[in-house]
Amino acid sequence: MKSSVVSRLALAGLVSSALIVSAQTPFQFPTANHALYEVGAELKFLAPTSPDRSWTTGSFGCVRTDGWQMHEGLDIRSLQHDRAGEPTDPVMATADGTVMYANTKAGLSNYGKYVVIRHIIDGIEIYSLYAHLSEVRTAVGKNVRAGEVIAIMGRTSNTSERIGKERAHVHFELNVFVNDNFSAWFRKNMPGERNDHGLWNGQNLDGLDPRDILLAEHDPVKKFNLATFIRSQTELCRVLVRATNFSYLKRYAPLVLKNPKADKEGVAGYEIALNYNAVPFALMPRAASEMKGASRITLLSVNEAENRAHPCRRLVIQKGTHWQLTEKGLHEVEMITY
Ligand SMILES: [Zn+2]
Incomplete structure (x- = not known):
């Protein structure tokens, strides 16, 4: 109306x-x-x-x-x-x-x-x-x-x-x-x-x-909910970080997902989904047995279509056939998990 x-x-x-x-x-x-x-x-x-x-x-x-x-x-x-x-x-x-x-x-x-x-x-x-x-x-x-x-x-x-x-x-x-x-x-x-x-x-x-x-929030049919709105952001990329204690986890607890394996074995890090503006909108705890790569921060995946549509934050870059975080991207992830 x-x-x-x-x-x-x-x-x-x-x-x-x-x-x-x-x-x-x-x-x-x-x-x-x-x-x-x-x-x-x-x-x-x-x-x-x-x-x-x-x-x-x-x-x-x-x-x-x-x-x-x-x-x-x-x-x-x-x-x-x-x-x-x-x-x-x-x-x-x-x-x-x-x-x-x-x-x-x-x-x-x-x-x-x-x-x-x-x-x-x-x-x-x-x-x-x-x-x-x-x-x-x-x-x-x-x-x-x-x-x-x-x-x-x-x-x-x-x-x-x-x-x-x-x-x-x-x-x-x-x-x-x-x-x-x-x-x-x-x-x-x-x-x-x-x-x-x-x-x-x-x-x-x-x-x-x-x-x-x-x-x-003005949509007369769908009821607006901010947590749902944030959770339904489009993923630009997903990173795995060997960090278990950073303030975003507490502040945005509604965005942290459940992982029974990590609950049982202990949390060794977090898999974090970022939108194109580097907003972390889903954080999955990972057990040591689920961790990949040796470095503190590992890029797991890139949504190439989303990166083409919104490239301006330059968080990821393609080198040959593989993708990596740019220095800016690394900075963002370090800042989130510091
Ligand atoms: Zn302005």
């Missing part, structure tokens, strides 16, 4: 207001722009990178630099501005949660001023991120309600190319949290590089497609 129909029925007293879907869905739109649900109105919802480019450049995925650069969120277009043409849209929490991070120094990130909120939906921890803000109106540690104003849309970023007024937007992400030990991993593996945001560095948050989620 279209929301306008629901509203008319509600006005006529034919359905109770509880039936209006926006109050029932786990995630709400972070601004007043809801044009995602208008068929063919993609350009009303998303801001492309320039007027002559497709709306898809404002969507999630391998949509930048001819498909070779990842964009990990949605660029949701501004609906209101002041006399100087600056966006003034209130930005709202997508769900009930706790503010974990607020970067108020625009120059410290390509996200500019940004906020990260932690939510628990269907037993899964998910982190929403709102970027390029002009003003943060919340604070770390605050519990917020879905729809509560947390910031004002802006055009902040530390990149040399500024965000033009005509494409003012909030960059909105929904992420899994990769590792509690990220800061230590970063110091060890990125010597000399700055990490101004600790655990809230964008590298420690792996994005899911918020457009997919907002569309799926």
